[in-house]
Amino acid sequence: MKKSIIIIALASLAIACGNKKSNNDGGDISELTGAISIDGSSTVFPVTEAVAEEYRNEQPRVKVTIGVSGTGGGFKKFSRGETNISNASRPIKDKEIESCKENNISYVELEVAYDGLAVLVNPENTWVDNFTVEELKKIWEPAAQGKIMKWNQIRPEWPNEEIHLFGPGVASGTYDYFTEAVVGKSGSSRGDFTASEDDHVLVQGIAGDKYSLGFFGLAYYTENADKLTLIGVHNGTEVVKPSLETVRNGSYTPLSRPLFIYVNSSSVKSPEVVDFVNFYLNNAGELAEDVGYIPLPKELYTKQKENFKSFVESVK
Structure with missing residues (x-):
């Protein structure tokens, strides 16, 4: 009987370990679930789609959907809290900033490539x-x-x-x-x-x-x-x-010009969004070049990671 219990315990441990994945900050995380909604620039779309395709291999149970409403259309949805991330081929405008404020949405701007x-x-x-x-x-x-x-x-x-x-x-x-x-x-x-x-x-x-x-x-x-x-x-x-x-x-x-993604504050309370954005910043350089864009210098990607980490910590 004891032998059976030990075997079952070891099997359970093996399964639990098998469901662990290394996250983008070097730690271990359980396989994630959930959904991430992205919309905005058609120019940034190929970069984000390339990242999402790779991310689906890492986290197949996270559903990442990407719309193409243009930068302005994407910011309209983002400012209403309808999306987690907004693709943008220009910085956010004053009127879009005001729309975000009216809906109590704060965000972080992250550069991901040049075009x-x-x-x-x-x-x-x-x-x-x-x-x-x-x-x-x-x-x-x-x-x-x-x-x-x-x-x-x-x-x-x-x-x-x-x-x-x-x-x-x-x-x-x-x-x-x-x-x-x-x-x-x-x-x-x-x-x-x-x-x-x-x-x-x-x-x-x-x-x-x-x-x-x-x-x-x-x-x-x-x-x-x-x-x-x-x-x-x-x-x-x-x-x-x-x-x-x-x-x-x-x-x-x-x-x-630079290309951006914007991430809102409520979304970074979801571990799958944080993990996806970290994955994005870790892989954007290589994947951007694969789809015809120009990577940022490495030190700028490091800066974006630091900015995102600070933003996540400020929201918690």
């Missing part, structure tokens, strides 16, 4: 090899609507053909960033362009129209390089195309 905005034309476009920022402003500023309609209005040697414009929707952080960097005011542009929160729609539009011009995140160009032509932008000194190297070294200016 360059790609300026793109159709492969049949043989006349454009670069733009100046001033030329992009002339095309996209509000005053251009109904006036700057043809390619030869930008440079006389270009064709006397209509420019067909494609870009992210106005709720997109990519749209906000591009308009601020090029036009000089976030959210300010002409309105007569084909807009979509789905970057794949923009890819299809540009790829199917010889006289098209558009912009979106560099990673989506990388995925579709065979369908599009990437155009260099003059940074004031030289013409530079976005790449891992030119975004990292700062020469692709002004169209490069």
Whole structure:
């Protein structure tokens, strides 16, 4: 009888140990359960999705769902407490901060990668090899609507053909960033362009129209390089195309930027959210590069981990 009890006890111990996993801070945790809701930027989506896929291998009983409402749409849900984490391709705006305050939501901002905005034309476009920022402003500023309609209005040697414009929707952080960097005011542009929160729609539009011009995140160009032509932008000194190297070294200016996730205070009371965010910060560098983005320097990831740890401790 004693022998049977010992065998059962050892078996139970083995099962318990088998259900232990090493968490992202080096300790042991039991296998987690629960759900994590994420929404926001389509630009940050590929990084977060890559992290989530890897995390599901570590914690298969945690359900991670990721929506794509654009940065602005994501912050609306986040400020109402509908999501745990918000993907953002720009910092949170004052009005979004106020919405969070009204709903007693505090949060931490964490940088996860860098991105360059790609300026793109159709492969049949043989006349454009670069733009100046001033030329992009002339095309996209509000005053251009109904006036700057043809390619030869930008440079006389270009064709006397209509420019067909494609870009992210106005709720997109990519749209906000591009308009601020090029036009000089976030959210300010002409309105007569084909807009979509789905970057794949923009890819299809540009790829199917010889006289098209558009912009979106560099990673989506990388995925579709065979369908599009990437155009260099003059940074004031030289013409530079976005790449891992030119975004990292700062020469692709002004169209490069940091990408973020935001985590709210009530969510970090759930161990699965804390574990997921730690996993994210530990793996974002490698996974961001895998999907076409630029990792932060290691010391910046260390800083993000410290910021998150402090935030979690302040909430407890």
